[in-house]
Amino acid sequence: MSYHFSKTVGLPFDAAVAAATESLKKNGFGVLTQIDVKDTLHKKIGVDFRPYLILGACNPKLAYEALTLEDKIGTMLPCNVVVQQHRDNEVEISAVDPVASMSSIDNPNLARVANQVRDLLKKVISDIA
Structure with a gap:
């Protein structure tokens, strides 16, 4: 089992970030955090790295359900x-x-929620042009 799903897109980096953010929104997610890995690595350890952004996405309804x-x-x-x-x-x-x-969590109810989130995240990735 892979730990992610990915898609290569025919967009410039900034346009891909915008498209990912919009697709997340359309599928019920908000972006809580945004980590610019390239900038962080440059500031912290002085290395040059390719454009790499981590979006911390959350679907509030499903997150609440999982937390309960x-x-x-x-x-x-x-x-x-x-x-x-x-x-x-x-x-x-990639998501x-x-x-x-x-x-690794033995909770069938949580597995059901994880499957719902998986389906939504797969749709997020597939919807991006």
Whole structure:
């Protein structure tokens, strides 16, 4: 089982970030955090890195449901979506597979929620042009 789903898009990096953010919104997610890995690595350790942005996405209804089922599930929230530019200037968008990340938790009700989130995140990725 893979821990993510990914898609290469024919968009420049900034347009891919905007498209990912809009697709998340259309599918019931908000972006709680945005981590610019390229900028952070440059500031903290002085290295140059490719454009790489981590969007911390959350579907409030499903997050609430998960939190009521497992009080420590916040250690696995929010769901990360990564937009990265590769050396050949191709831009890839990836989302975590919550089923894979939560598979070690023995809670069938949580597995049901994780499957719902997985389906939505797959739609987020597939909807991006």
